[in-house]
Structures are given as structure tokens and as C-alpha cells.
Amino acid sequence: MPAPLTDATVDALRAQTPGTQHTTHFNHAGASLPSTATLEAVHAHLWREATMGPMEAGVAARAQIERARSLAAGLLNAQPAEIAVTTGNSQAWGSAFAALGTWQPGDRILVGRHEWGGNLASMRLSAVRAGASIEVIPSDDSGEVDPEALEAMLDERVRLIALTWMPANGGLINPAAAIGQIARRHGIAYFIDAAQAVGQIPVDVAQLGCDVLTGAGRKALRGPRGTGLLYVRQDFLPRLTPAYVDTQTAPLDDDGEPVVRSDAARFESVEVASALRCGLANALQEALDIGVDNIRTRIDAVAQTLRAELAQIDGVAVLDQGRERSGLVAFNVAGIDAREVQRALAAQGVAVGSNGVGYTPFDMNARGLTQIARASVSYLTTEAEIGKLVESLRTLVR
Template sequence: MPVPLTVAAVEALRAQTPGVKHTTHFNHAGSSLPSEATLEAMRAHLWREATSGPMEAGVAAREQIEQARTLASRLLNARPAEIALTTGNSPAWGGAFAALGTWRPGDRILVARHEWGGNLATMRLTAQRAGASIEAIPSDDSGAVDPQALEAMLDERVRLIALTWMPANGGLINPAAAIGHVARRHGIAYFIDAAQSAGQLPIDVTQVGCDVLTSVGRKALRGPRGTGLLYVRQDFLPRLTPAFVDTYSAPLDTNGEPVLRDDAARLEPSELAPALRCGLANALQEALDIGLDNIRARIDDIAQTLRTELAQIDGVTVLDQGRERSGLVSFNVAGQEAAAVQRTLAAQGVSIGSNGVAYTPFDMNARGLDTIARASVSYLTTTAEIDTLLDRVRGLIR
């Protein structure tokens, strides 16, 4: 049974994380810091490849590699057959979207105002070719997507509802389950981009009601870059025909005809790095061992402290929205571009992120924002690190 993340427990986890000795890291939403055990899992497999041969090493580590799928299903309360392992969030999301098939003139796609720019780019290329439309769902007075406004927009032409659960440009958490209730009631396909959510929030896909959910290993899960997760609800799978297949996702039968797999791996490429999967498996196990409820509680406490302290600095504006908030803290410093703030802090050993309009164009334009600085926390983040960041931000203003 996971136990609460006490100060001693956090220090123990930090002692097993080499990166905390070298940087004050507030860019966990970009990519977090892996543990020694995750690094060792990758190194050990690479050594097997070097000494036994890559193909032979893959066979020897097959059970360990496949464990990533099983652990991902536990993380999301799904079945292993509903999980595909991918190279990242965007390939997972784009692959599932492409598998929806042909779009027609007049088809409608409804998205939250905070939709990730990469997803919008994918949808727009398809919509422009087909004569379909992409429309933003209004937000409520907290800034979150409004389920009632969504319901009022629905008609028989709506083919997809897409939601970025935790936007990249700040601390908002959208009401994913409430949107899911609307989608299920009307039988409309529902995609969730959970790139920032997996590993930071407890997720139960059966409660959320999504057909497709995508995420990535390198963020809150503290896994390696180049890994991702794709959940496809089993009953929804027949509606997805991949735009690209290979001998793993659609092996040929005795007549030379491709036979699509009957699990989510029909959207999984055969050419994935085994070493990265070994690292992902370890990172998933660590998150489950700590407990997602514990992670959520710790991150929420740290992020709220950081927001409160930043808001008290003259010249700093905290930009987060929503009634429920994540570990992404967005702010701007008066008279300074966010990218310049990021560079200055990096030179002082403090890592943050900065986002432009292209990341979340509907929301940034609606709020009149050109850029935002983003300090994203982890359960690894300490009070001392917050004090360091605050001191450096005060120094920017002085």
C-alpha cells in the first residue's frame, strides 16, 4: 500500500535521482528527471544489445519490455489489450485521429479552447482537405471548458470531441469526466490528450468515458523521451483503421492479406526502441509504487504554494485559470519576454519553460497573451527549490 509522500520519502526519492544534484528543475511539464533505476534499466538493455546482438537482446527481454503495457493498463484502469506503446504523445494522438477514416464536407470537430497546437495542426490539415470544421467549445467563468455549452453545440454533424485535459500554457485542469458524460450520451467519439495528466493525476478511463487517450513517458511519469501511451477503448477499436500498418500491426495471412490486430497494438509500430520500453516500464512501476493519489496531493500542495508566493512579487502576474489546478504554474514578468526570462534563469541554474501562441492558439488569443513563462513542479520539488526560483525571479525585477 503506497504511503504519503513525507519529507523523508521525498528526500529518499531525490537521492535516487541524479538530476537534482545538478539543476533546479521547474520544467517537469517539458520533461522530468529520471531515476537511477530507470536509467539503469535502459543501460542494462543497451549492454545486452552490445554483447548479445540487438535482435537477440530483444527476445531475451521480451517479458520485461511487455511489462510496460501491463503497467500502463494499471495506471489507467484499462486492459492490456487496450494499450498501445508509441514513440510519444503526438504520434499516438495523430495515429488514432488518422485511423478515424474519411472526413466529409460539413463534418464538425469540437475542441476545448485549450487544445494542444500539434493536435490542431493535424485536425486542420484534414478539415481543410475535406471541408470539415473545427470549433472551440466555450469556457465557463473559471476558464475551463463548459460541458453545458458543449451540449448546446451538438448536432448530427459532430464527429469528434477533443479535449486537452491539462493545457500546456498553465495550471487549468479541464473537467474530462463531465465532457465524457456528454460524449457518451450522444455517442460521439471522444479523444483526450493526457500528455500532462498521466503520472500527475489518478486516471480511470472507465470513469472519464473517453474512447481514446494519449500520453507520454517523459513528463510527470519521469520516463524516457521517445515513449508514449495510447489507450483505445475495446468497443471503439473496430472504428479505427490505421493509416499505416506493418507486419506487427497487421500481419499477412496465408493468402497474403493483411489482418488487423484485434487489440490496440493495431496502432503500434513494430520498430520501437526496446531500451526505452525497459526504462518506461521502470518509470511506470515507480509511479504506481508511490501512488497517484499521493503524487496528486503532493504536486497540488507545492504548486499552490508557488502560485501564492509568485503572486506576491511586484511585477509578476500569475496567469493560471480553473477551479482545480495542476502542477503547471504560468506567469509573466512585467516588461520581459517569457523566453528571455527562461534564458536568464537557465544561466543561473534554474530550468523553466516558456510557451508561445502556437502551443495553445485558441486560448492564448482569447486571453490576449503572446507568451507565458511556465514553472512546472514534481513531487520531487522542495521548498528550498521554490525559494531559489522565487529569489531568481525577484532578481529579474531588481
């Protein structure tokens, strides 16, 4: 069991993270800061490719490249055969969705109010154009997706329940396991977009009851951009036919017929960014070594401190909903466009994010929001960094 994170431990981790010496980073939900060891893992494989040749380097480092899959399985309480290493969360989610096959008029997709705009785009391009519908599951008074309301919506035409576990526009955490219990009881396919969750909170796919779960390497895991994870439950794999295959994912048999792989790697490609996968493996190992329970505890405490500090600033409104909250802290500054807030803080060396309606359209429209500023924390975030962000915002308000 990894030891709890102390201030001394965090200082040591920051010393191994070059970015902490150059920026005050509150955009970990966009992309976090990689460690020196992760950067070295990427560089080491690039050097192998430069000196051995890229194909030969891939063979020589095959075990190291494949390590990301087994580490991800351990992180998610899955089997390695249920994990595909992808180029990102959106690619993972879109590939699984496309593999569901042809949609029919009258088919229904039920989504949480916080569904990611990219997922909605995929649904609209194929399912809705074919005559299926996207319907929003009501939220309760806290803003979370309401499991009881979901149950009341179900009939034989519901083909998919999709949930963005932790939305991009604030700190709310949806009740993913409660939704999973309903989906399993009714035998309905259940997809979880866990882009913000993987590496930030404990993820147990068996406890969640999901058929598909996706995650990003660049966010809480602190892995390289251009990496992601796709979990597909083994019993669910036969229901998914990839929209695209190649010589690795569906090699031709003696009769010239494609034989689709029996594991989740059917959603990968023969063209692997091996250096990035080496970096992802290191990032996954670091998360496991620190302990996701410890990460969750630290991030929750830091985010609570940040929310309390922001709430004391006249003209700043904290916008987070939910009973349980993540390390994403949404706020707006009265009279100042969120993108201008982002630019003004960047000029002072403080990085935050800003989101518009397109990121989470159902939720933003339901709450009458056109934009939000977002300060997202990590277990690396310190009180001194919170102080700098707060003082920069006070200056901006004045």
C-alpha cells in the same frame, strides 16, 4: 495502499534522481528527471543489445519489454489489449486521429479552448482540408471548458469531441469526466490528450468515458523521452483503421491479405526502441509504487505554495485559471520577454519553460496572451527550490 509522501520520502526519492543534484528543475511539464533505476533499465538493455545482438536481446527481454503495457493498463484502469506503447503523445494522438478515416464536408470537430497546437495541426491537415470544421467549445468564467455549452452545440454532424485535459500554458484542469458523460450519451467519439495528466493525477478511463486517451512518458511519469501511451477502448478499436501498418501490426494471411491486429498494438511498429520501453516500464512501476493519489496531493500542495510566492513579487503576474489546478504554474514578468526570462533563470541554474501562441492558440488568443513563462513542479520539488526560483525572479525584476 502506498504511504503518503513525507519530506523524508521525497529526500530519499531525490537521492535516487541524479538530476536533482545538478539543476533546480521547474520544467517537469516539458520533461521530468528520471530516476537512477530508470536510467539503469535503459542502459541494461542497451548492454544486452551490444553483447547479444539487438534482435536476440529483444527476444531475451521480451517479458520485460512488454511489462510497460500491463503497467500502463493498471495505471489507467484499462486492459492491456487496450494499450499501445508509442514514441510519444503526439504520435499516439495523431495515429488515432488518422485512423478515424475520411472526413466529409460538413463534419464537425468540437475542441476545448486549450487544445494542443499539434493536435490542431493534425485536424487541419486532413479534416479541414476535406471540408470539416473545427469549432471551439466555450469556456465558463473560471476558464474551464463548459459542459453545458458543449451540449448546446451538438447535432448529427459532430463526429469528434477532443479535449486537452491539462493545457500546456497553465495550471487549469478541464472537467474531462463531465465532457465524457455527454459524449457517451450522444454516441460521439471522444479523444482526451492527457499528456500532462498521466502520472500527475489519477486517470480512470472508465470514469472518464473516453474512446481514446494519450499520454507522454517523459513528463510526470519521469520516463524516457521518446515514449508514450495510447489507450483505445476495446469496443472502439473496430472503428479505427491505422494509416500505417507493418508485418507485426497487420501480417499477411495465406491469401496475401493484411490482417490488422485486434488490439491497440495495431498502432505500434515492429521497430521497437526496446531500451526506452524498459525504462518506461520502470518509471510506470515507480509511479504505481508511490501512488498517483499521493503524487497528486504533493504536487497540488507544492504548486499552491509556488503560486502564492510568485504572487508576492512585484512585476510578476500569475496567469493560471480553473477551479482545480495542476502542477503547471504560468506567469509573466512585466516588461521582459518570456524566453528571456527562461534564459536568465537558466543562467542561474534554474530551468523553466516558455510557451508561445502555437502551443495553445485558441486560449492564448482568447486571453490576449502572446507568450507565458511556465514553472512546472513535481513531487520531487522542495521548498528550497521554490526559494531559489523566487529569489532569482526577484533579482531579475530588480
